[in-house]
Amino acid sequence: MKKVFFSNSGAEANECAIKTARKYSFDKYGENRFKIVTLVNSFHGRTLTTLSATGQESFHQYFMPFTDGFVHVPADDFAALESAVDDGVCAVMLELVQGEGGVYVLDKEYVKKAEELCRKKDVLFIVDEVQTGNGRTGSLYAYMQYGISPDIVTTAKGLGNGLPIGATMFSAKCEKTLTPGTHGSTFGGNPVACAGAIAVIKAINDKLLSGVAEKGERIRGVLSVCSKVKSVSGLGLMLGVEADDAAALKEQCLQKGLVVLTAKDKLRLLPPLNIGDDELEEGLRILKEVLG
Ligand SMILES: Cc1ncc(COP(=O)(O)O)c(C=O)c1O
Numbered sequence: 001m002k003k004v005f006f007s008n009s010g011a012e013a014n015e016c017a018i019k020t021a022r023k024y025s026f027d028k029y030g031e032n033r034f035k036i037v038t039l040v041n042s043f044h045g046r047t048l049t050t051l052s053a054t055g056q057e058s059f060h061q062y063f064m065p066f067t068d069g070f071v072h073v074p075a076d077d078f079a080a081l082e083s084a085v086d087d088g089v090c091a092v093m094l095e096l097v098q099g100e101g102g103v104y105v106l107d108k109e110y111v112k113k114a115e116e117l118c119r120k121k122d123v124l125f126i127v128d129e130v131q132t133g134n135g136r137t138g139s140l141y142a143y144m145q146y147g148i149s150p151d152i153v154t155t156a157k158g159l160g161n162g163l164p165i166g167a168t169m170f171s172a173k174c175e176k177t178l179t180p181g182t183h184g185s186t187f188g189g190n191p192v193a194c195a196g197a198i199a200v201i202k203a204i205n206d207k208l209l210s211g212v213a214e215k216g217e218r219i220r221g222v223l224s225v226c227s228k229v230k231s232v233s234g235l236g237l238m239l240g241v242e243a244d245d246a247a248a249l250k251e252q253c254l255q256k257g258l259v260v261l262t263a264k265d266k267l268r269l270l271p272p273l274n275i276g277d278d279e280l281e282e283g284l285r286i287l288k289e290v291l292g
Pocket residue numbers: 009010011012014043044045046095099100128129130131156157
C-alpha cells in the first residue's frame with residue numbers, strides 16, 4: 001500500500017474506496033463504467049451508498065432512493081462473479097470474512113480467482129477490512145492469509161480501538177486517483193484519533209498475532225465439546241457459533257456477565273485481541289455453562 005486517506009469510520013473508509021474506484025475508471029475509460037460488484041450477505045456500512053453496497057435486502061428499506069450501481073452476487077460462486085463483471089463494472093469489493101453476514105470465511109481459491117479476474121478486466125479489487133483488519137484474524141490484515149494484493153484496503157474498528165478513525169489504503173495503481181478537492185474530511189486524520197491508532201499499531205506485533213491464533217484455537221477447542229454447538233466458523237478471534245436460538249443464548253451469556261454478539265442466526269465472538277488468560281478462562285466457563 002502506497003497511500004492512506006484517513007476518515008472517521010468504516011462506512012466513510014468504504015465511501016472513499018467507492019469514489020476512488022469510480023474516479024479511477026472515469027479518468028481512464030470515461031462515463032458509464034461505474035458499477036461495483038459486492039457479495040450477498042456482505043455489510044459495508046450505513047450511509048446511503050454503503051447501504052447500497054451491502055448485499056442484504058433487509059438494509060434496502062425505508063431510505064429510498066439508494067445509490068445506483070451496485071450488483072450483489074453469491075459468495076464463493078466464481079461463475080456468478082465472472083458474469084457480473086461486465087464492461088460497466090469498475091470494482092469488486094469483498095469482506096474476506098463476512099462479519100455481520102454470519103462470520104463466513106471466503107474460500108481462498110475463489111478470492112484468488114476474483115483477484116485475477118479484476119486484473120484481467122482492469123477492475124479495482126477492494127477488500128473491506130473494517131472488521132477483519134488490525135490483527136483480528138491472526139494476521140495484520142486478513143488479506144495477508146489469502147496471498148493476494150488488493151488495490152484498495154479499508155479498515156476502521158480495531159485501528160481506533162474505540163476512537164473514531166477510518167483508513168482507506170491505496171496501492172500504486174490508484175494512489176494518485178483522488179486529488180485535492182475530489183475528496184476530504186474535516187476531522188479525518190485528527191491528532192487524537194491518530195495518536196490512539198499509533199498506540200494500537202505499536203501494540204500489534206508477532207507475539208500478539210500468534211496469541212490471537214492460539215486463543216482462537218483454544219476457544220474452538222471448548223466449543224467443539226459443547227452439546228448445543230452445531231458448527232464453528234471464523235478466523236483468529238472472529239468466531240461464529242451455529243446453535244439453535246442464538247439470540248436467547250446471547251441473552252443468557254449477558255446475564256452471566258459475558259458480552260457476545262449475534263450475526264444472522266449465529267452467536268458471534270469478538271474478544272479483545274490482548275485478552276488475558278484469566279479473563280479468557282472465565283469467558284469460556286460461561287460459554288460452557290450456556291452452550292452445554
Ligand atoms: C465489514 C464492515 N464494513 C463496514 C462497516 C461500517 O463501519 P462503521 O460502523 O465504522 O461505519 C462495518 C461495521 O460493522 C463492517 O463490519
